[in-house]
Amino acid sequence: MGAEVVIEGLTKSFGKQAIWRDVTLTLPPGEVSVMLGPSGTGKSVFLKSMIGLLKPDRGSCVINGVDIVTCSEAKLYEVRKLFGVLFQDGALFGSMNLFDNVAFPLREHTKKSEAEIKRIVLEKLELTGLQGAEGKLPGEISGGMRKRAGLARALVLDPEIILCDEPDSGLDPVRTAYLSQLLIDLNAQIDATILIVTHNINLARTVPDNLGMLFRKELVMFGPREVLLTSEEPVVEQFLNGRRIGPIGMSEEKDAAQMAQEQAHLDAGHSDGTVGEDLRGIVPQLVPTPGLPERQAVRRRKDRVMQILHTLPQAAQQGIVESLTDEDRARYGLGGHGARSGAQAAVTHAGGRPAPHPRAGYPGDMSSTQEIPRVGGGRP
Ligand SMILES: Nc1ncnc2c1ncn2[C@@H]1O[C@H](COP(=O)(O)OP(=O)(O)O)[C@@H](O)[C@H]1O
Numbered sequence: 001m002g003a004e005v006v007i008e009g010l011t012k013s014f015g016k017q018a019i020w021r022d023v024t025l026t027l028p029p030g031e032v033s034v035m036l037g038p039s040g041t042g043k044s045v046f047l048k049s050m051i052g053l054l055k056p057d058r059g060s061c062v063i064n065g066v067d068i069v070t071c072s073e074a075k076l077y078e079v080r081k082l083f084g085v086l087f088q089d090g091a092l093f094g095s096m097n098l099f100d101n102v103a104f105p106l107r108e109h110t111k112k113s114e115a116e117i118k119r120i121v122l123e124k125l126e127l128t129g130l131q132g133a134e135g136k137l138p139g140e141i142s143g144g145m146r147k148r149a150g151l152a153r154a155l156v157l158d159p160e161i162i163l164c165d166e167p168d169s170g171l172d173p174v175r176t177a178y179l180s181q182l183l184i185d186l187n188a189q190i191d192a193t194i195l196i197v198t199h200n201i202n203l204a205r206t207v208p209d210n211l212g213m214l215f216r217k218e219l220v221m222f223g224p225r226e227v228l229l230t231s232e233e234p235v236v237e238q239f240l241n242g243r244r245i246g247p248i249g250m251s252e253e254k255d256a257a258q259m260a261q262e263q264a265h266l267d268a269g270h271s272d273g274t275v276g277e278d279l280r281g282i283v284p285q286l287v288p289t290p291g292l293p294e295r296q297a298v299r300r301r302k303d304r305v306m307q308i309l310h311t312l313p314q315a316a317q318q319g320i321v322e323s324l325t326d327e328d329r330a331r332y333g334l335g336g337h338g339a340r341s342g343a344q345a346a347v348t349h350a351g352g353r354p355a356p357h358p359r360a361g362y363p364g365d366m367s368s369t370q371e372i373p374r375v376g377g378g379r380p
């Protein structure tokens with residue numbers, strides 16, 4: 001199972017420019033999480049801070065008991081080996097074919113024989129659907145294949161944590177759908193903790209177990225997907241629905257006067273530019289391709305979410321309870337379909353019972369959702 005990442009109060013600035021502050025969240029082991037945010041909100045800076053390529057000003061990021069913000073260089077080097085990173089542009093060496101690109105970390109960081117390296121490289125190329133392309137140069141293949149090659153290279157050291165920086169950028173919707181499926185299939189096969197930063201709404205709605213959003217230098221929210229997908233928080237709602245009306249503008253932020261004017265237009269019946277379809281609500285999550293193992297994260301996540309169910313907003317609770325199978329209901333002591341009188345009763349019930357697998361819990365997990373920072377108010 002992948003490693004847990006516990007981030008508390010993480011704050012980063014470059015000189016006088018604050019990027020984000022007090023980011024607190026926990027990436028549950030082996031689960032897939034997505035961090036959303038408009039361009040320029042510091043998503044790439046966040047990923048780089050997680051692997052110690054950038055030094056946060058304050059806060060901690062603890063992986064296997066090591067805080068990568070304050071640890072020694074030697075420790076950081078060790079912890080970094082747990083990570084596989086897919087950088088935004090794939091970051092392949094243009095003059096090396098795919099085989100050598102993917103083999104690079106193995107030749108750099110291990111003493112494996114060429115025969116062993118070949119076995120691993122071909123396995124990862126197959127895992128990412130690139131079998132037969134090992135002799136190609138990055139310039140000879142499509143953007144989607146380059147992304148997959150970057151992913152194959154991120155996988156060769158058997159990472160426990162995989163970070164993907166906008167894996168969908170530059171891909172058309174069809175290729176993005178394939179890539180989404182690939183990420184879910186990968187999670188099913190290697191049970192790694194995965195964090196994807198993106199501004200792709202479709203990917204955010206269908207891939208992850210957990211969703212977060214960075215906006216105006218803060219983590220607006222982070223929690224189970226059901227929480228954000230049913231959220232009425234204006235920024236989250238606007239973003240997940242791709243609407244023009246809302247706090248997010250072309251230059252990322254709008255002032256109150258502009259928002260009032262837009263609302264007036266909307267009230268007067270003017271379209272906000274959204275294409276008809278109402279995207280709100282909890283859409284089904286992608287499942288692994290038939291024939292692959294089930295994602296082990298699914299059961300663990302259900303246990304975890306049922307434990308914190310009573311702390312979640314009502315709409316999220318309802319969505320979660322409605323998604324439970326009869327088997328789940330028996331497991332969580334919720335009775336059969338007929339027995340419940342609406343989600344409310346089931347939820348109260350679940351909250352009052354000991355959880356099936358009591359565990360230490362995730363202190364950082366819901367903190368941002370319980371006390372949602374007021375977007376637009378508060379700190380300048
Ligand atoms: N090494 C750096 N030095 C100074 N400023 C930086 C550096 N890296 C990123 N930034 C700034 O941090 C902000 C956030 O950048 P980035 O993380 O790339 O945003 P995103 O990935 O969300 O689009 C930008 O204003 C960018 O100019």
Ligand SMILES: [Mg+2]
Pocket residue numbers: 043044045088165166
């Ligand atoms: Mg970026």
